Amino acid sequence: MTVLDWNVLSKMWADYSFQVGPIAHFVIGPNALSTTYVSATPSFTITKRGHGKHTLDQITYEMAPGTVVHGSADMRVHACNIGDETFECYRVLYTGYFPPGWQGKEAYKHYRLEIGECPHLYALLDQMCETAERGDIQSELQLKALFYQFLNEIRLASRKLQAGEHRDLIEETIAYIHLHIQETHSLFSLASRCGMSPKYFAELFYKVAGVSPIHYIIRHRIHLAEKLLLTTNASIREIGKSVGYSDPYQFSKIFKKYRGVSPSELKTAGRSN
Incomplete structure (x- = not known):
């Protein structure tokens, strides 16, 4: 499991502005074809059920309930279902506005997090999907607030799991x-x-x-x-x-x-x- 400095990540999310979206909800059947594309922005992929593989350039991450994969922009993404059941996941895309020469570059890294089972997180992601679909100014502001709540939820869940392990x-x-x-x-x-x-x-x-x-x-x-x-x-x-x-x-x-x-x-x- 990746050990991240959550203090660095928290400061990045607190100090700089973001545009959130789109938010996607995927349900991939056992025999469905895999998808390959080049990512346009950084993103989080969160598994709800099933087992899959998420390849970013040449690095492959196995996906299962309770895992989150962060990918950066301009990466070749290959995703597929590797189990005998339906694979369901969410993708939260965002664009960060960072100053020139910013050194942290956490938004430009790819990594896998374990957060354990978080049913309330899936409910939050469903709410983010519904909010993103509305597309008005009020919804855009609400989506940003939900995004920060999402970031805090995965931070707390990951740190709790890491502390135990x-x-x-x-x-x-x-x-x-x-x-x-x-x-x-x-x-x-x-x-x-x-x-x-x-x-x-x-x-x-x-x-x-x-x-x-x-x-x-x-x-x-x-x-x-x-x-x-x-x-x-x-x-x-x-x-x-x-x-x-x-x-x-x-x-x-x-x-x-x-x-x-x-x-x-x-x-x-x-x-x-």
Whole structure:
């Protein structure tokens, strides 16, 4: 599954204007002929039922309920039904008005998204089809509003599904942090290890762990340090170094911030009990 930076996409959709349409609803029987054409504008193809193939230039995407394929303009499109049942899908075409030299170019990329089953999305697409057919100015404004609602629906559904599918990866990262707690970690290094952007990795990590990656590391370091202060005779410098703080002053400062007492005060209190 494609991992997209939804922050980049959301900014693109929020900052620039679009003309939406046409909106098409296809129902292709098991024995129907496939279609081939050159796309005029970027588009989203959303599968409602059945199984098909959607080829953009030389890249083929398999289509099933809960999948969305985004294609760019000037691409050779080949679509066909590959199942024994009726294949039904929607195509939402749009034209974006971007400034010269715009760097994101997300509208000019092709990718496949998994969004899971979204019955309410199909109802929204039916409403978009009906609105596009009317063709008056009021309907054009309504269609733009529905388009933004459509974009938000697929964003939320895709992110929810991605978060669930990446839970194992985040949990493996947590185990990695535990094993290498004495090493230096940054948001960038942890995200790179997972092949994600730092912002997207941080969002997924928070959904799984309930805290940011850096806060999690600090919290775990302080928890381990507290145990060592109370159960060993190691020096404060040695304990700080063992949990990733080579500077004893920094270790004491962070420990007191999170525990309310300094390492030496905790150690002394532990001895007296």
